[in-house]
Amino acid sequence: MPDFEITIQVAQDRKVMAIELAALGRPSQRLILELNELDRLISELGNARSQMVSEQAQPDLESDETTISTVANAKWCIRVSPPAVALFAFNHPKFGPVGLMLPKDQITKIVSFLTDRFILQPTQSVEKH
Structure with missing residues (x-):
């Protein structure tokens, strides 16, 4: 796969966000998403990730080497x-x-x-x- 840069920006009104992908040597592509569309993209990316790691060993959650995305005071x-x-x-x-x-x-x-x-x-x- 070609190298690329990714830029993500949230609009000041926080109603939309933009993802801009720029493959080296090619024009960039910009995608504008509302929150529900971003949620769907996150879900679909999660499905893709799940398929990619399905045959890999699960990370050792007890290891200090494993990075865990934590939440404090969550509902x-x-x-x-x-x-x-x-x-x-x-x-x-x-x-x-x-x-x-x-x-x-x-x-x-x-x-x-x-x-x-x-x-x-x-x-x-x-x-x-």
Whole structure:
């Protein structure tokens, strides 16, 4: 694939944004998107990324080498579908509403871990799960 530069700008009124792609030696292409169109593009890019990494090993989330896009003070919710799963969802400022489905055994492990660390042992823990 050719080298290219990408420029992203949000309009002052924050109603649209522009993506400009410039392949070296070619005229640039500019795409103007409203928020709903940007959300769709992010979703489609996520689908493409998912296909590209489908056969790769998942990153080691316990490693300090792994970069994690974190959120603080996000609006979140938990929806339960007993007895099998729960949905933990939150609004990620970069990606919009995202969530994960947790099966019962993982929920039990999380509740146990948090109970042990925050209720039974109110000291700081370096243990990762």
